[in-house]
Amino acid sequence: MSPFRQYTLLSALTGLLVISIVIALSSGSVSVPVTTIWQQLINPTPGIEQQILWELRLPRALAAFVTGGLLALSGVIMQVLLRNPLADPYILGISGGAAVGALSVILLGVASIWITQAAFAGALLSVFIVFGLAGRQQWSATRLLLTGVVISAGWGAVINVMLTTSTSNNVQSMLFWLMGDLSQSRTDSWHFALLLGGLLLILSQARALNALARGELMAAALGVNVPRLKLILYFSASILTATAVTVAGSVGFVGLVIPHMLRLLGARDHRWLVPCSVILGGSFLLLADSLARTIVAPQQLPVGVLTAMIGVPAFLFILHQGARSS
Amino acid sequence: MTSPIVETRQLRLQVGDRVLCDQLNLTAAPGQRLAVLGQNGSGKTTLLHSLLKLCPVDEDRIHINGLPLTQWSRAELATRVGILFQDNHDDMPASVHETVMLGRLPHLRAWRWESADDFRLASHALTIVGLEHMAQRDVSSLSGGERQRLAIASLLTQNPSLYLLDEPSNHLDISFQIKTLKLLTETVQQDGSALIMATHDINLASRFCDQILLLFGDGTYTTGSNTDVLTDDALSRAYGCEIRHVATESGTFYFPAS
Numbered sequence: 353m354s355p356f357r358q359y360t361l362l363s364a365l366t367g368l369l370v371i372s373i374v375i376a377l378s379s380g381s382v383s384v385p386v387t388t389i390w391q392q393l394i395n396p397t398p399g400i401e402q403q404i405l406w407e408l409r410l411p412r413a414l415a416a417f418v419t420g421g422l423l424a425l426s427g428v429i430m431q432v433l434l435r436n437p438l439a440d441p442y443i444l445g446i447s448g449g450a451a452v453g454a455l456s457v458i459l460l461g462v463a464s465i466w467i468t469q470a471a472f473a474g475a476l477l478s479v480f481i482v483f484g485l486a487g488r489q490q491w492s493a494t495r496l497l498l499t500g501v502v503i504s505a506g507w508g509a510v511i512n513v514m515l516t517t518s519t520s521n522n523v524q525s526m527l528f529w530l531m532g533d534l535s536q537s538r539t540d541s542w543h544f545a546l547l548l549g550g551l552l553l554i555l556s557q558a559r560a561l562n563a564l565a566r567g568e569l570m571a572a573a574l575g576v577n578v579p580r581l582k583l584i585l586y587f588s589a590s591i592l593t594a595t596a597v598t599v600a601g602s603v604g605f606v607g608l609v610i611p612h613m614l615r616l617l618g619a620r621d622h623r624w625l626v627p628c629s630v631i632l633g634g635s636f637l638l639l640a641d642s643l644a645r646t647i648v649a650p651q652q653l654p655v656g657v658l659t660a661m662i663g664v665p666a667f668l669f670i671l672h673q674g675a676r677s678s
Numbered sequence: 679m680t681s682p683i684v685e686t687r688q689l690r691l692q693v694g695d696r697v698l699c700d701q702l703n704l705t706a707a708p709g710q711r712l713a714v715l716g717q718n719g720s721g722k723t724t725l726l727h728s729l730l731k732l733c734p735v736d737e738d739r740i741h742i743n744g745l746p747l748t749q750w751s752r753a754e755l756a757t758r759v760g761i762l763f764q765d766n767h768d769d770m771p772a773s774v775h776e777t778v779m780l781g782r783l784p785h786l787r788a789w790r791w792e793s794a795d796d797f798r799l800a801s802h803a804l805t806i807v808g809l810e811h812m813a814q815r816d817v818s819s820l821s822g823g824e825r826q827r828l829a830i831a832s833l834l835t836q837n838p839s840l841y842l843l844d845e846p847s848n849h850l851d852i853s854f855q856i857k858t859l860k861l862l863t864e865t866v867q868q869d870g871s872a873l874i875m876a877t878h879d880i881n882l883a884s885r886f887c888d889q890i891l892l893l894f895g896d897g898t899y900t901t902g903s904n905t906d907v908l909t910d911d912a913l914s915r916a917y918g919c920e921i922r923h924v925a926t927e928s929g930t931f932y933f934p935a936s
Binding site: 431432435436437556559560562563565566567569570572573574575576577615620621623 | 727730731732752753754755756757760761763766767768769770771772773776777780781783784786788789791836
């Protein structure tokens with residue numbers, strides 16, 4: 353793919369991001385015109401529109417963008433680390449661990465205070481269990497994948513026990529958490545710092561990722577320090593995923609499908625794929641969340657439902673186009 | 679006398695507890711082509727991988743350009759030594775052009791993009807192996823032989839001073855086997871680089887190489903010029919079946935007698 357096409361793709365994605373932000377800020381049970389958004393952002397004047405924008409929609413839009421970016425970036429990393437196109441940020445059980453943490457505090461009735469910390473702790477616990485079992489000596493992609501999938505299944509069993517033994521009130525909030533939901537999500541500046549830091553770290557390894565995609569031996573023969581690279585990838589993807597999960601629960605589909613969409617659009621070189629994934633992942637979740645808020649307004653759907661509802665047809669369309677053109 | 683590109687001193691090759699080859703002394707000087715012959719599992723691939731630090735080995739006993747392997751970082755080593763693997767892994771999507779450009783990876787500094795020279799080298803390599811019209815194709819759509827030619831183009835783009843070839847004739851039809859090996863051996867002689875190839879084809883080895891290493895698989899080996907090593911007795915012992923030769927106008931050919 354020529355650099356011209358790469359720049360075109362990157363510009364188009366940036367355009368999509370701007371449009372997604374405008375849609376996220378203007379749509380909802382009260383629609384705010386674009387000109388008013390612009391005025392309020394530059395020069396906030398007190399009123400109902402200022403409240404809606406600054407206190408409800410902007411924080412939620414930021415949370416959607418960060419979550420989408422983190423998940424897509426983590427998805428790219430996991431797919432190369434495991435050299436498996438089916439890999440997604442949750443495949444090694446991180447979301448399962450986070451869910452058990454989050455569901456435990458919902459069960460204990462202290463969710464409002466502890467849910468973020470509990471989810472993060474659960475995610476880290478899972479990361480270290482999988483690494484301890486699969487990663488210490490010679491860890492092959494297959495061994496890591498199998499360990500992760502089995503640990504994931506274990507967490508799934510614990511989650512089911514929690515769901516079946518809880519009161520219906522708790523089950524409702526548990527299900528929203530499990531499907532991924534942005535209605536309670538808030539972000540801090542460190543979330544953005546982490547996304548930017550992760551992006552730069554992975555960009556610095558982007559060429560090595562191109563080599564690793566052709567196998568560990570090939571990467572080593574081309575001069576890549578494979579054991580170090582795998583450690584960087586495993587722990588950065590884990591922390592990115594754990595952060596995303598603590599912001600929005602386990603939003604599915606973004607981390608799996610966004611990298612594939614971009615590869616099908618021609619961005620297979622990781623120097624392009626990595627930044628494009630962050631932008632498209634963020635935009636995608638912004639759009640999905642805007643729909644989640646408006647489609648059955650004033651009721652809200654969990655955003656995880658919408659990511660699949662938009663993602664499935666969009667992905668199948670690109671897959672079909674790709675098959676026809678090659 | 680020119681110093682050898684690669685030299686092993688009393689090297690031991692082993693897999694687990696099994697010693698494949700012991701006290702191996704080997705040199706390859708600029709322009710030399712060495713063929714490694716032996717039965718399946720006799721240590722041909724292990725030898726090639728050892729020279730590139732791809733498997734556990736006593737790195738003090740291998741010298742590249744006069745320096746022991748311990749003093750070579752993996753990244754520096756990749757600018758001098760390149761390998762053609764027995765199998766290629768194409769699980770993740772990539773185009774032919776992207777794959778051949780990977781050969782330039784060891785030569786690029788961090789955060790730098792490939793220069794016009796790098797692109798020229800890559801498209802030249804694709805032209806040599808006859809894949810220039812497929813540059814934008816996805817690797818997964820190529821045939822086995824085309825993938826092997828792509829891997830060879832990638833290796834030429836890497837432009838190492840030591841070529842390690844593991845079964846270079848894999849998947850290639852007979853005309854491409856000859857073309858490819860002719861090309862590689864000529865490149866080695868022109869550039870003053872060296873070539874070590876592991877192969878199961880005795881005839882290709884005797885035709886394109888000037889040195890032979892014959893591994894018996896029990897820790898012993900014999901090495902030397904083609905005529906010294908490629909005797910019916912030695913070959914029969916190494917392969918565990920009777921092998922004879924026939925001398926013709928176009929060279930000596932080897933075949934299994936039983």
